[in-house]
Amino acid sequence: MRFSGVMLIAALLLSYSSTFASDDFIAPEIFLQSVFPQEEPETATVWLTGEKQEIATDILGHKPDSLRLRYWYAGDKKAWIVDEIGKTEPITIGVVIEGNAIADIQVLAFRESRGWEIKHDFFTRQFQGIGLNGRRQLDGVIDGISGATLSVRAMNNVSRLVLYLSQSLDS
Amino acid sequence: MPGLPALLNWETALKHQKLALAIAAAVCAAPAMGQAQDEPSVAELWEIVQQQQAELESLRAELESTRNNTREIEIQSLEVSERLEAVAEVIDSPASRSGSSWADRTTVGAYGEMLYNGETSGSSTKELDIQRFVIFLNHQFNERLRFVSELEIEHSYIADDARAPGAVEMEQAYLQWDYANNHNVLGGMYLVPIGILNETHEPATFYGVERNRIESRIIPTTYRVNGFKFAGNLGNGFSYDLGIHEGLHFESGNGGELAIRDSRQSGARAEMDALGYTGRVLYTGTPGLELGLALHYQSDLTQDGSTRSNINRDGVIDVFGNPVSDISGLLTEAHISYQSGPWGLRALWAEWDIDDKIELVANNDLSNNGLGRSEQSGYYIEPSYRFSEKFGAFVRYEFTDERQSADINAAANSATKRTLLGFNYWLHPNAVFKFDYQFENDEANRDLDGFNLGVGWQF
Numbered sequence: 085m086r087f088s089g090v091m092l093i094a095a096l097l098l099s100y101s102s103t104f105a106s107d108d109f110i111a112p113e114i115f116l117q118s119v120f121p122q123e124e125p126e127t128a129t130v131w132l133t134g135e136k137q138e139i140a141t142d143i144l145g146h147k148p149d150s151l152r153l154r155y156w157y158a159g160d161k162k163a164w165i166v167d168e169i170g171k172t173e174p175i176t177i178g179v180v181i182e183g184n185a186i187a188d189i190q191v192l193a194f195r196e197s198r199g200w201e202i203k204h205d206f207f208t209r210q211f212q213g214i215g216l217n218g219r220r221q222l223d224g225v226i227d228g229i230s231g232a233t234l235s236v237r238a239m240n241n242v243s244r245l246v247l248y249l250s251q252s253l254d255s
Numbered sequence: 256m257p258g259l260p261a262l263l264n265w266e267t268a269l270k271h272q273k274l275a276l277a278i279a280a281a282v283c284a285a286p287a288m289g290q291a292q293d294e295p296s297v298a299e300l301w302e303i304v305q306q307q308q309a310e311l312e313s314l315r316a317e318l319e320s321t322r323n324n325t326r327e328i329e330i331q332s333l334e335v336s337e338r339l340e341a342v343a344e345v346i347d348s349p350a351s352r353s354g355s356s357w358a359d360r361t362t363v364g365a366y367g368e369m370l371y372n373g374e375t376s377g378s379s380t381k382e383l384d385i386q387r388f389v390i391f392l393n394h395q396f397n398e399r400l401r402f403v404s405e406l407e408i409e410h411s412y413i414a415d416d417a418r419a420p421g422a423v424e425m426e427q428a429y430l431q432w433d434y435a436n437n438h439n440v441l442g443g444m445y446l447v448p449i450g451i452l453n454e455t456h457e458p459a460t461f462y463g464v465e466r467n468r469i470e471s472r473i474i475p476t477t478y479r480v481n482g483f484k485f486a487g488n489l490g491n492g493f494s495y496d497l498g499i500h501e502g503l504h505f506e507s508g509n510g511g512e513l514a515i516r517d518s519r520q521s522g523a524r525a526e527m528d529a530l531g532y533t534g535r536v537l538y539t540g541t542p543g544l545e546l547g548l549a550l551h552y553q554s555d556l557t558q559d560g561s562t563r564s565n566i567n568r569d570g571v572i573d574v575f576g577n578p579v580s581d582i583s584g585l586l587t588e589a590h591i592s593y594q595s596g597p598w599g600l601r602a603l604w605a606e607w608d609i610d611d612k613i614e615l616v617a618n619n620d621l622s623n624n625g626l627g628r629s630e631q632s633g634y635y636i637e638p639s640y641r642f643s644e645k646f647g648a649f650v651r652y653e654f655t656d657e658r659q660s661a662d663i664n665a666a667a668n669s670a671t672k673r674t675l676l677g678f679n680y681w682l683h684p685n686a687v688f689k690f691d692y693q694f695e696n697d698e699a700n701r702d703l704d705g706f707n708l709g710v711g712w713q714f
Contacts, residue, residue: 087532087554088499095485095497099438129340151343172362172393195398197431197439200488201539210542227543230592231455237684 110192112165115178116156119163119188125156130249143220143244144168153249161187162253164246170196170235177242181250185215186243199232202239211239216247357394364391366457366713370464373705385411389426399433403441425522426479438487444522445484448496448535449549449588450474451603458711459687462639462649462679465707468671469633472655473605474588475503475516481525484533492540502531502553505582506562507572507617513624514657515607515631518556529555543594551586556609573615574623582616584609599639599647606632614660627658627666648678671695673703686712 116125129152132140140148149167156163162181167174173195180188189211191203201207207229214224222244228236295303367388373381387409394402405427413421429443446454452461452470456477470476482500489495503518504526512518520526535549560570560580571579590603609629616625633656639649651674658669677691688710695703 087552088530091485091497091499091532091534095440098489098495098497099435099485099487151346172364173395197401197403197433200437200494201492204492204540206492206540207542225596227595229539229542230451230545230594231539233460 110178110190112178112192115165115190115192116163119161119178119180120156120158123158125158125163127154127156129154130253136249136252139220139248140245143248144241153246155246155249162246162250164249165192166242166246168238168242170194170199170232170238172196175202175235175238177239179243179246181246184247184251184254185213186211186247188212189239189243191239194235196235199229199235201229201232202235207236208239211243214243216244216251220244220248222247360395362391362393362395364393364714365389366391366711368458368709368711371708372465373707401431402429403431404428426477435487438485440483440485442483444479444481445498445500447478447480447500447531447533447551448484448486448498449478449533449551449586450476450605451545451547451590451592451601452476453478457713458689458709459679459681459685459713462637462647462689462691463651463675463677464689464691464709467603467635467637467651468653468655468673469603469605469635472514472516472657473607473631473633474586475519478519479521480531481522482531492538494537494539496533496535496537498531498533500531500533501525501527502529502558503556503584504558504561505556505571505613505616507570507619507624512618513613513616513628526558526561528559528561529553529557545590545592547588547590547592549586549588551588552584554583555580556582556584556613571616572619572621573625574617574621575615576617576621579612579616582610582612594641597641599637599641599649601637601639602635604632604634606630623665626664627661627669630660631657632659644684645681646678647681649676651675671701677707685714686710 119125130136131152132148132150137148153164153166160182164179164181165176166179167176169175174193175191175195176193178188178190178192179186189208191208194200194203210224210226214222214226217223222240226236226240365388368386369384370386371381371383387407388411389405389407392404392406396402405425407424407426408421409424410421412419413423425444427444427446429441429445431439431441433439448454450470452466453474453476456466465471466476480498480500480502482498484496484498484500486496487494501520501522503515504520505518506512531551531553533549533551535547538544538546557571557580560578562570571582573579585608586605587608588603588605591600593600607630609631611629613625613628615623616628618624633654635651635653637649637651639647641647652672653675654670654672656670658666660666662669673693673695675691675693677689680688682688688708690706690708692706693704695701
């Protein structure tokens with residue numbers, strides 16, 4: 085039992101000694117301010133109907149949960165905020181598209197009990213500069229996170245979806 | 256814009272009317288040219304102008320009415336568009352989609368596999384088996400509190416019959432509470448945080464039809480225990496787990512009861528005279544890479560020499576028939592799992608260091624079953640290559656020895672070595688067909704060469 089006490093104290097100390105700031109939730113306004121620091125972006129919506137719904141279903145592996153997706157834009161830059169289920173809970177993902185490629189991607193809210201690694205820069209920076217190939221797959225390699233396959237898949241699919249929608253708006 | 260073509264027609268008609276009036280005026284202003292018999296009189300012309308004026312007024316009124324209708328239609332169209340946006344706003348809102356009933360916060364999942372073993376498992380027959388059928392049932396009470404459970408049926412058929420090898424087993428059933436940001440505690444039955452497969456073993460997540468032997472015999476996957484566990488992120492890619500839980504329970508019996516795998520209590524009225532403790536540190540701060548180090552300790556693997564309450568036999572006895580207790584054990588495990596592009600690598604080493612008292616432990620017939628068991632270890636290395644999203648191949652070398660500290664009598668030739676070659680074909684990211692061929696070359700010269708096939712699913 086003495087060992088149990090030692091472990092309990094160790095656990096409590098570890099939980100209070102974490103040195104990194106809590107980054108479980110980034111408000112959408114904060115995300116958009118970081119994307120458009122100099123100007124107020126315009127906003128518009130894309131209706132996921134007809135062909136767009138079919139392609140979105142193919143990309144996500146399920147029918148989209150929303151009828152529309154809102155995006156913010158200024159110049160050549162578009163910012164999207166999309167919810168997608170990881171294993172059981174929705175992950176809120178912010179994606180910035182510039183031209184035909186991802187300029188930045190951030191996890192605004194992560195609600196799963198595992199797979200927290202996808203929130204961090206060492207994972208998300210892999211998406212920078214990635215675009216879509218002719219088969220609507222990402223045209224670069226994203227190394228996954230062991231034990232977080234479904235969260236990584238959600239990030240990949242959302243990236244593909246917003247790249248496709250951005251291209252469809254531009255065309 | 257509705258009505259616009261009609262409006263344009265009216266405007267054109269007005270222009271024509273104005274032109275007609277102008278011509279009529281020109282005719283009136285022209286000097287008489289001596290053709291008094293064909294020209295209309297002034298009175299007739301005035302009548303014509305009056306008629307034209309009346310028509311003009313009528314056209315003007317119709318135009319005004321059309322303009323009003325068009326404006327009305329535009330307003331209605333805008334209202335419909337605004338209402339549509341408002342409806343979509345409600346449907347798309349998080350409150351609408353998250354749902355307030357318990358059913359909306361409850362999820363069901365599953366995994367399972369059917370395996371074929373071509374005399375490769377040590378049995379004398381070929382076997383085709385629904386090895387496991389697993390249901391997950393989870394519930395999210397709120398953002399910080401959740402229930403997680405996993406129920407398994409093994410080998411499909413359970414009955415009081417020697418031909419029914421099946422079992423129903425709880426593998427997880429715990430409440431998890433995020434008591435601080437990035438830290439949580441759970442209580443209930445959970446999977447011991449050790450090895451690669453013990454916590455993540457859905458069929459589509461690993462190569463090979465069967466689980467590797469190290470994570471079956473040395474780490475008794477699926478090693479599930481009742482207890483409590485703290486876990487959390489430390490930053491910079493490091494995370495930890497600290498668990499306090501039920502331990503293994505050695506007993507003297509009729510055969511394999513001293514094997515690590517057969518000493519699991521599996522949360523079934525588990526003896527708690529000696530607790531188990533597990534601590535693990537993981538590094539996942541580089542995409543595709545996982546490094547793990549775990550220690551698992553128990554002060555007395557005999558549970559103070561007790562006997563399981565549902566089995567009528569002695570606890571642990573030695574070769575002289577004397578009771579034995581206070582056999583401590585420490586399991587150390589380290590692993591690497593790496594996937595970068597198409598290349599993959601897994602390697603794991605695990606070792607038990609058990610009190611030397613076990614060397615004299617015996618079965619009920621006083622045969623020295625404990626000989627050689629104070630050291631048990633194993634390791635494997637598994638490079639792989641993912642040719643495409645659907646197809647990947649691997650090779651794996653395994654070494655296992657459950658009676659490593661002695662090489663005489665029953666402990667002689669206890670090491671097993673095997674090499675496997677095979678592939679996975681993913682019909683879908685969550686559905687896989689597996690094949691492997693194993694070359695068994697162990698010290699006991701058992702002929703276990705053969706192939707295995709498997710089908711697995713998860714959702």
